[in-house]
Amino acid sequence: MSATLNHIGLPRDAYKGAATTLCAGCGHNSITNHMIKALYELGIEPHRLAKMSGIGCSSKTPAYFVESAHGFNGVHGRMPSLTTGAQLANRQLIMLGVSGDGDTASIGLGQFLHMIRRNVDCTYIIEDNGTYGLTKGQFSATADLGSVQKKGAVNTFQPIDPCAVALTLGCSFVARSFSGDGKQVVPLIKAAIAHRGTAIIDIISPCVTFNDHDGSTKSYSWVKDHEESIADVSFIPFFEEVHVDYEPGTIRDVELHDGSHIVLKKLGEDHDPTDRRAAMRVIEEGRAAGHLVTGLLYLDTTMDDFATTEQIPQRPLKDLGEGELRPTRDQFAQVMSEFA
Amino acid sequence: MTQHIINDLTIQAATVNGSGSQTANLVLTRAIFHMGIPVAPKNVFPSNIEGLPTWYQLRVTQEGHMARSDKVDILVAFNPSTWRQDLKTVRPGGVVIHEEVFSTADVRSDVIYYPVPFSKLAKAKIQNDTLRKQLTNMIYVGVVAGVLGIPLEALEHGVKRQFLTKPKAVQVNVDAIKIGHDYWQDNFSKQDPYRLEPMTGIVEGKVLVEGNQAAALGALMGGVTVAAWYPITPSSSVCENLIAYSERFRTDSKTGEKLISIVQAEDELAAVGMAIGAGWAGARAMTSTSGPGISLMAEFVGLGYYAEVPVVIFDIQRIGPSTGLPTRTSQADVAFAFSLSHGDTRHIVLLPGTVEECYEFARDAFDYADRFQTPVFMLSDLDLGMNLWMTPEFKYPEKPFDRGKVLAKADLERLAGEWGRYRDVDGDGVTYRTLPGTDHPAAGYFTRGSGHDEFARYTESAEAYAQNMDRLARKLETARHTLPAPIVDEGTGSSTGLIAFGSTHAAVLEAREALAAAGKPVDYLRLRALPLSDEVAAFVSRHERVYVVEQNRDGQVYDLVRLALPAHLVDRVRSIRHYNGQPIPAVAITEPLLQTEGVPA
Numbered sequence: 001m002s003a004t005l006n007h008i009g010l011p012r013d014a015y016k017g018a019a020t021t022l023c024a025g026c027g028h029n030s031i032t033n034h035m036i037k038a039l040y041e042l043g044i045e046p047h048r049l050a051k052m053s054g055i056g057c058s059s060k061t062p063a064y065f066v067e068s069a070h071g072f073n074g075v076h077g078r079m080p081s082l083t084t085g086a087q088l089a090n091r092q093l094i095m096l097g098v099s100g101d102g103d104t105a106s107i108g109l110g111q112f113l114h115m116i117r118r119n120v121d122c123t124y125i126i127e128d129n130g131t132y133g134l135t136k137g138q139f140s141a142t143a144d145l146g147s148v149q150k151k152g153a154v155n156t157f158q159p160i161d162p163c164a165v166a167l168t169l170g171c172s173f174v175a176r177s178f179s180g181d182g183k184q185v186v187p188l189i190k191a192a193i194a195h196r197g198t199a200i201i202d203i204i205s206p207c208v209t210f211n212d213h214d215g216s217t218k219s220y221s222w223v224k225d226h227e228e229s230i231a232d233v234s235f236i237p238f239f240e241e242v243h244v245d246y247e248p249g250t251i252r253d254v255e256l257h258d259g260s261h262i263v264l265k266k267l268g269e270d271h272d273p274t275d276r277r278a279a280m281r282v283i284e285e286g287r288a289a290g291h292l293v294t295g296l297l298y299l300d301t302t303m304d305d306f307a308t309t310e311q312i313p314q315r316p317l318k319d320l321g322e323g324e325l326r327p328t329r330d331q332f333a334q335v336m337s338e339f340a
Numbered sequence: 341m342t343q344h345i346i347n348d349l350t351i352q353a354a355t356v357n358g359s360g361s362q363t364a365n366l367v368l369t370r371a372i373f374h375m376g377i378p379v380a381p382k383n384v385f386p387s388n389i390e391g392l393p394t395w396y397q398l399r400v401t402q403e404g405h406m407a408r409s410d411k412v413d414i415l416v417a418f419n420p421s422t423w424r425q426d427l428k429t430v431r432p433g434g435v436v437i438h439e440e441v442f443s444t445a446d447v448r449s450d451v452i453y454y455p456v457p458f459s460k461l462a463k464a465k466i467q468n469d470t471l472r473k474q475l476t477n478m479i480y481v482g483v484v485a486g487v488l489g490i491p492l493e494a495l496e497h498g499v500k501r502q503f504l505t506k507p508k509a510v511q512v513n514v515d516a517i518k519i520g521h522d523y524w525q526d527n528f529s530k531q532d533p534y535r536l537e538p539m540t541g542i543v544e545g546k547v548l549v550e551g552n553q554a555a556a557l558g559a560l561m562g563g564v565t566v567a568a569w570y571p572i573t574p575s576s577s578v579c580e581n582l583i584a585y586s587e588r589f590r591t592d593s594k595t596g597e598k599l600i601s602i603v604q605a606e607d608e609l610a611a612v613g614m615a616i617g618a619g620w621a622g623a624r625a626m627t628s629t630s631g632p633g634i635s636l637m638a639e640f641v642g643l644g645y646y647a648e649v650p651v652v653i654f655d656i657q658r659i660g661p662s663t664g665l666p667t668r669t670s671q672a673d674v675a676f677a678f679s680l681s682h683g684d685t686r687h688i689v690l691l692p693g694t695v696e697e698c699y700e701f702a703r704d705a706f707d708y709a710d711r712f713q714t715p716v717f718m719l720s721d722l723d724l725g726m727n728l729w730m731t732p733e734f735k736y737p738e739k740p741f742d743r744g745k746v747l748a749k750a751d752l753e754r755l756a757g758e759w760g761r762y763r764d765v766d767g768d769g770v771t772y773r774t775l776p777g778t779d780h781p782a783a784g785y786f787t788r789g790s791g792h793d794e795f796a797r798y799t800e801s802a803e804a805y806a807q808n809m810d811r812l813a814r815k816l817e818t819a820r821h822t823l824p825a826p827i828v829d830e831g832t833g834s835s836t837g838l839i840a841f842g843s844t845h846a847a848v849l850e851a852r853e854a855l856a857a858a859g860k861p862v863d864y865l866r867l868r869a870l871p872l873s874d875e876v877a878a879f880v881s882r883h884e885r886v887y888v889v890e891q892n893r894d895g896q897v898y899d900l901v902r903l904a905l906p907a908h909l910v911d912r913v914r915s916i917r918h919y920n921g922q923p924i925p926a927v928a929i930t931e932p933l934l935q936t937e938g939v940p941a
Contacts, residue, residue: 018797045779046781046784047776047777047778047779047780047781047783047784048777050621050776051786062786063786063798066784067784068781068782068783068784069784070774070776070777070783070784070785070786070787071784071785071786071787071788072617072620072647072786072787072788073786073787073788073789073790074613074616074617074643074789075613075639075640075643075789078609078610078613078640080610080613081568081605081609081610081611081612081613081614081617082613082614082616082617082620083617084568084603084610084613084614084617085566085568085613085614085615085616085617085618085619085620085621085623085625086617086618086620086621086776087617087621088565088566088601088603088614088618088623089565089566089617089618089619089620089621089622089623089625090621090622090623090775090776090777092777093621093776093777110606110607110609110610111606111609111610111613113606114605114606114610307601310598310601310603311591311596311597311598312597312598312599312600312601313597313599316621316622316623316777317565317566317599317600317601317618317623318565318621318622318623318775318777319622320563320565320599321563321740321741322563322737322740322741324599325560325563325565325590325599326560326561326563326737327560327561327585327588327589329736331588331589332561332734332736333736335557335585336547336733336734338504339547339548339549339733340547340548
């Protein structure tokens with residue numbers, strides 16, 4: 001019996017990458033598996049995928065999925081600018097950026113903000129463990145105030161919350177999740193890819209080596225004990241029919257640009273994901289209560305993405321030749337006459 | 341009165357920044373150019389929006405010299421705060437046109453004064469309150485026209501040309517010029533020897549262009565489709581001109597669709613990052629900046645070099661270090677740009693010496709970047725980039741784009757998917773790449789700034805690292821033989837030679853004429869690219885002494901030249917350096933050279 005194929009006829013193995021070189025038990029490896037599952041189930045054509053990253057443990061992971069796709073592991077904190085440029089060169093590419101908390105919230109904070117501001121069509125996954133793994137355990141800017149380092153040092157600074165920052169800037173897709181919660185992460189990744197614009201998913205992804213101890217708020221046990229999902233997320237791709245058989249009033253259904261749907265089933269208090277102020281309140285209230293609020297926090301499907309704002313054509317700029325790009329001889333002669 | 345001095349003079353207008361004086365200066369320039377007289381304007385402006393002193397130097401020569409002159413023949417003094425200082429710059433016997441209220445008590449008696457009540461005239465004769473300040477500058481144009489004999493027809497042409505897009509403004513400006521011209525005729529008789537007379541022979545077929553505008557046109561013709569930049573003087577006008585051209589030639593007037601994206605980035609790191617991202621994805625991509633931006637781009641440029649991504653980087657040099665003098669020129673980024681970034685790096689650096697080369701090199705830079713899959717620097721400077729230069733009209737390109745070694749789907753099928761991104765199959769150090777989006781299962785590879793093998797896989801292998809670095813050196817060696825070759829003029833048969841590059845060229849041309857007249861003719865090699873051509877060592881070997889002339893303190897290219905020479909030739913090379921932020925005048929070459937050569941100046 002051959003392997004099950006997705007709707008473009010590829011097996012799950014077509015979405016695998018090189019073997020991971022991260023620590024056994026690293027949250028990032030789980031996210032890699034969620035990514036493979038999401039891309040396989042969505043039926044993404046590997047040649048259209050561009051895997052982008054900066055520097056750090058997280059930024060190594062694009063090598064570990066969809067080996068046949070192009071990937072670009074750039075410089076620290078600068079994934080957004082590379083992604084922006086690549087998207088302009090070829091807006092048919094599906095941009096998938098993987099970053100970390102150091103890469104995003106410290107060295108790359110500026111580029112993170114400006115990518116959101118432009119609404120570059122890109123899925124931006126933050127593998128957030130609150131620590132610098134490759135350099136052996138320093139705090140990152142997402143570490144919570146009072147969080148304790150492995151050797152006992154206490155973090156004395158306020159955390160930067162990538163989701164709160166993204167919301168402030170009017171990011172068109174903001175979600176938070178936990179690497180151990182595949183049921184939530186996978187549909188969120190799918191929705192982020194289907195969304196046209198910058199889609200931020202801050203995924204708490206524990207570092208088993210440097211930040212998985214008591215006193216850390218990014219450990220497996222802390223996150224498991226404190227995760228508060230605001231809604232069950234399911235994703236219905238454009239090539240499947242929508243079947244909704246929930247009680248009226250218990251779900252919210254948002255249609256994305258490509259005709260797919262994200263369906264949110266209410267768990268506790270109803271959260272309207274199109275209400276930015278409500279999203280801010282949910283984050284703030286969660287923080288005050290000591291919870292990690294997860295789920296789709298905010299979504300705006302009406303905003304133009306950057307390539308649309310720039311008014312570039314759907315066909316890739318990279319494919320244009322001199323016939324289209326050079327002014328004619330007459331136009332050139334006109335320019336020369338204006339210099340006289 | 342002594343002999344007339346015809347078509348050989350330098351006018352210096354000392355005005356206040358932000359007062360509209362630049363328009364008047366340009367009208368005067370275009371009027372004189374319209375008479376068939378060669379012009380060489382230099383704008384010396386402050387890093388300021390309004391209020392600080394600014395100077396515009398307009399040099400006129402029968403020969404067509406385009407370097408800055410260090411002598412002022414005619415001063416137009418509009419700025420009370422620099423009046424005393426400006427007066428000192430005028431050569432004995434020169435002319436001083438000044439605002440009447442400026443005191444001439446206790447000042448020089450060896451110059452000719454034409455005091456004009458500019459403010460009073462403006463108040464009495466210009467009815468338009470909002471434009472009075474700007475139009476006052478036009479009055480000075482009229483006075484200068486009176487002194488030098490510039491016909492009204494030429495002035496009208498200058499105004500029309502300057503207000504090409506605002507024809508309504510023409511008459512009011514012409515009227516203001518007439519106010520000055522009438523005042524001159526009614527109140528003065530000519531006491532000075534300077535005159536302008538229509539001439540033929542040099543300016544026919546020539547146009548006036550700024551290097552940055554030429555570079556923008558070159559980039560447009562070179563097929564740039566993604567440009568990312570962060571505003572910085574003196575490079576901003578590269579992308580501003582590109583925006584203007586793109587609106588005309590790359591925008592569908594009905595749909596608004598654009599065949600280019602020009603992004604104002606959040607900083608220079610993002611600007612070069614976007615350009616590299618676009619270059620990686622297959623677009624012809626560029627960024628444009630000046631010294632401080634180049635410093636910020638260093639890390640990304642190393643990635644471009646090591647991961648082998650095509651990108652064109654315009655560096656319109658200003659004088660550093662640090663913020664330096666943001667509105668003054670230099671050639672002091674050469675060594676830095678050549679080896680920008682940590683680790684062993686070397687880059688292709690194009691050195692345009694004329695505005696025509698600003699156009700041609702900007703256009704061809706995209707071919708070099710694609711051909712050699714590496715960052716290419718276009719090293720211009722403020723003098724070349726922001727001043728108007730006389731130039732022959734540019735030529736329409738006859739060649740199609742050279743997109744370099746790119747494997748498309750059909751190529752990969754032919755190769756049965758057997759290829760290595762960094763495998764040197766042709767032996768020239770230049771490997772094949774695929775672009776993202778290529779629909780073949782073997783097309784994808786992982787681009788990284790960390791160690792990689794021939795198949796773009798991560799490796800820390802000592803052997804693979806060294807082999808790759810050797811190949812990169814080989815690639816640059818291949819490039820070296822195809823870059824614009826030096827232009828060598830050994831027609832003098834002299835045992836002395838000059839080496840120069842970039843905007844220094846104009847001063848060298850003039851200096852060579854002066855040196856020949858002084859009985860010391862010199863040969864000339866003009867560099868047009870780095871890494872250095874073999875021609876340099878050959879040129880040195882044919883001369884007893886070779887002077888490297890450049891606009892930086894440390895003799896950066898002098899050092900590069902000496903490093904490239906065999907030991908027995910090193911001592912033949914001397915250095916002439918000019919680094920005060922003002923464009924180099926010919927005398928900065930002739931004086932030290934004649935002194936060293938023992939020829940009385």
